[in-house]
Amino acid sequence: MKIAVCSNGQDINDKLSPSFAKTPYFIIIDSETQKVKVTDNTCRHGKQCYCERHSARTIRASGAQVLISAQTDYAVAARLKRAGVIVVQVDGGISAKEALDIYQAKALHIVS
Numbered sequence: 001m002k003i004a005v006c007s008n009g010q011d012i013n014d015k016l017s018p019s020f021a022k023t024p025y026f027i028i029i030d031s032e033t034q035k036v037k038v039t040d041n042t043c044r045h046g047k048q049c050y051c052e053r054h055s056a057r058t059i060r061a062s063g064a065q066v067l068i069s070a071q072t073d074y075a076v077a078a079r080l081k082r083a084g085v086i087v088v089q090v091d092g093g094i095s096a097k098e099a100l101d102i103y104q105a106k107a108l109h110i111v112s
Contacts, residue, residue, distance in 0.1 A: 003100060005029070005069075006023035006025075015094070016090070020072040027096050052076045065084065065085060069090075070090060071092070072087050
């Protein structure tokens, strides 16, 4: 299963981004192989897009089945759910790795 985490940086130990649409990076973790891939959240113009639609498209294109975020709009969460992506909300201020650990321990809040 692929799990996407909103991150402020390109390392799994970087802090979780406080917003889904404004996240600079998505860290994609394959839970079966433990491979980590970083996808930047820049739009086709080469700059931060801050667009929920673009971010949702990026998640779907990554093949992630789960999105971990500190904050995701309910309408976007519903849209992702229709695309087969489970949206999980965790408290901000933690690292992407800590957010992944919380998800794997099932100590979380599922938005969709």
